[in-house]
Every structure is written in structure tokens, then in C-alpha cells.
Amino acid sequence: MVFGFLKKRRREEIRAQPFPAEWLAIIERNVPMYARLSEADRDELLRRVLVFVDEKNFEGAGGLEMTDEVRVTIAAQACILLLRLDDDDYYPALKSIVVYPAAYTVPRKESEGGIVREDDAVHLGESWGHGAVVLSWTSARRGAADPRDGKNVILHEFAHQLDQEDGAADGTPELDRLAFYAPWARVLSEHYLALRTAARTGRKTLLDQYGATNEAEFFAVASECFFERPVQLRTRHPELYDELARYYGQDPAEGSASA
Template sequence: MFGFLKRRRRARIQAQPFPPAWLAIIQRNVPMFARLLEADRDELLRRVLVFVAEKNFEGAGGLAMTDEVRVTIAAQACILLLRLDDDDYYPRLRSIVVYPSAYKVPREERAGEIVREHDAVHLGESWGHGAVVLSWNSARHGAADPRDGKNVILHEFAHQLDQEDGAADGTPELERLAFYAPWARVLSEHYLALRKAARTGRKTLLDQYGATNEAEFFAVASECFFERPVQLRTRHPELYDELSSYYGQDPAGAATPA
């Protein structure tokens, strides 16, 4: 019954005309939107309506929450969802907390009995218990250049997809059991190669922050998949294919002139 009511509520939301002011925000702030196929652009707008209606946006650190902030974040978060299950709107996510710029998070480091407290500077975080935290300045600038391979919104929402099964391990919920073995092989090979490159100082297409752990590797690879798809397909075709199979999208094909 709950699923039926949820689908009916979402259908009503999606039947509403998309606000022209919101479309202008997406066209201005999310240049990746122009690279989508027309059918995907229409689907993205429908998903943005639901996302904004269902998620709670909170300004922090003095940020005044506006439609520009909501819609810019929602559009990019929903790009990841375009071909995923219709019921998949980051079900664990309740709130998106947005700071004006990079923000500080208290941290403790222990060395034996010695505890050192310090502030870590963050651009974004994804919490498994219902929140994404973003720096608006970083989010806006990351979206402005859709080919630099760096996008904090795509990164943190990829973490949300990874965390849907309760574990931040670089493996989101895949459609079929048979998909897990090739995913594990390909992602592990590329993760270990990135770690080796980071140790030896070799330049890489993938941001070397992805060498931190498997969860960060998936988030970094997702950023690259959507922002630098042609380069990723050329240099890491197996990794591109796994991500393309998972997301159900072929951004390299869309980016290649006919």
C-alpha cells in the first residue's frame, strides 16, 4: 500500500509544469544538462521535481537557502539516477545541509594515550544515516566545468548510492547477483593500480583521492565517468563499461559527435 501511495504522490508531483525559473537555473549552473539526450533531459526535470519535494534542504554557516541552491544540487544528484530504478531517490537520505564554502569539522587523532584535536576542512560529506553535507561554493564551481573530472555533488551522491546497502565499500546494490564478480574484479584492479600510481607519483586520469579506499574510488570514478567520459572510456574501457552498466548510461557516446 505504501508503495502505491508513494508512486501516486510522485506522479502528481511530476505532472506539475516545471517552473521556468528552475529550468533557467539548471541551464545556467549545470552545463552537463545540455549534453543529455532530449528524453533524458525531460526525465531529469521530472526527477528534480520529486527530489526537491521529498528532501529537506538546510542552510548552515549563514547560508540562506534558495531555489538556486536546491535546484542546482538536485539536478546533479538526479543525473546519477536517470536510468536507475524509479523508486530509487536515495531512500536513506533525508537532508542536504549546505554551507557557503569549505567548512571545518572537529577531529580527534589518537597515538597511544595521546589525543590530538584539530579541525579538518571539508568540501562535502555523505552520511549513511540520512544526510549529505556540501560546500555551496565548491558545488557551484564543480558544476560549472563539466569536463574537469571534479564535482563534489556527484561525488557525495555516489557515496549515497554506495551506502544504500548499509556499507560504504565501493560496491552499490547491483541489479543482478551475477554482476558482482566482474564488478569486484574490475574495480579492485583499477583501485589497486591507482594506489600504486599515487605511491610512485605517476599522473593519472582519476583523481588520486580515490586511492584512499574503495568507497572513495567508486565516488571518484563516478565523477570521472560523468565529467570526462570519453577519456575514461579510452584509457580505462573495462572500468567505463562497469560504470555504464551500473548507471545505465553512456555519456561518452552522448559526448561523441555523430
């Protein structure tokens, strides 16, 4: 109880601080999605970035030197997902963001027909359920620079964090009301199965076909598309768009249309 009160008071103090001009310049330069937001949302985003950077541990790996540019670029996009969510804990399970300079390799072991093969898998990002997000800075910066290509590793991995907050990486984050779960399950399941069929038959899709891997990847891919290609998603998949808009509490298609 006392800890919660002190944490809330500290956050209020951090949110009240002037936002550093050099940080704002980083966001305006590296996160063009920021320009789409309303004035009120831009102000709220900056407040959340202050708290996020203060509370999360950023670690450079593979020779990357951690800088404000890396921290603020990542924090701004992570906090875009939280703008209208009642998420006072700012990704509560997340403790560290580990950043490599570029794509990195992870040992992989596969077994097929009794034969075990070991090699290295190339990764651009990962979301771990036990307190870490891992990112490639090259991929993170590239994804942020083009807010209309539907590919953003930061949005993708932090969507996984939201999904994992209830303890399961299953493509269904915690929803506000019990009544929301049934339509969510129906709509996302239909679109996930349709994406799997399209991937299997070679048909082109708006959603990245990596989302056909499993339900968790589908939610992360759909979230990328929702924020980066919202007009196209609303036009081609209106039910999916509406479910994501209700969950995130945002309507980025309107912001894109007026930008």
C-alpha cells in the first residue's frame, strides 16, 4: 500500500518535469508517427516517455553504446501503445530493454525424425515473459523511420508484452470487460485463420504473413499494421480494426487521414 502510494507520487513528480528539448528533437526526427497524434496525445506521450525512461533499464549489447537517442526512440514507440490504455504500471513485468547494434543470433536446436540439428537463428527482436525485450537498433530505427510500411519491431515486441501481461502469450491481452472477450476471439480467430490460408496458398495480404505463425504473432503483426497502416486496415479488415481500436482506445486511421 505504502509502496504503491510512493510509486504513484514519484511518477507524478516525473511527469511534471519539463520535457528535455533534445529528447523532443529525437522524437520529432526518429518517430514520425508522433506528428499524427493530437496535441493532447502528444503531450501525454511525452509524460509517459519520462516515466518509462526513468523506470526501465536500458542495456547495450554486442558493442552498442547506450545513448539518449536509443532510449527515447524506443520509449516513445512503446508508449504510443499505452496512450489510452489503463496501464499504470507501464508494462509491469518488463524490467530491461536490451539493444544490439544490428540483427543478432540466438542458438537454436531442432529435432526432426530423430535427428537433432543445432545452428544459430537470426533475430531482429524478442519479447520475453520474464522481464526483457531485446531489439536490433538498426531494425528498430528503420521501422520507426517509415510509419507506413506496416513493419515496426518496437511496436511488435511491445505488443507481445501487452499480450503476456495476463501470463499467457496467446494473442489475447487483458480486455476491459468480460463481454469483450467473445467478439475478440471470434474476429481475431477468423482473421488469423484467413491469414494462415493466404500464407499457405501464396496469396498476397495486407498483414505480414509472419502473423500466421501463431495467435501471439498474429496479434503483434496486427498491432503493427493498426498503427502503421491504419487506413488500409480499416478499409480491408474493418472488424479487426474495430477490435484493435476498442482495445487500444485509439483511432489512428483518423489521424492518418487528416495528416
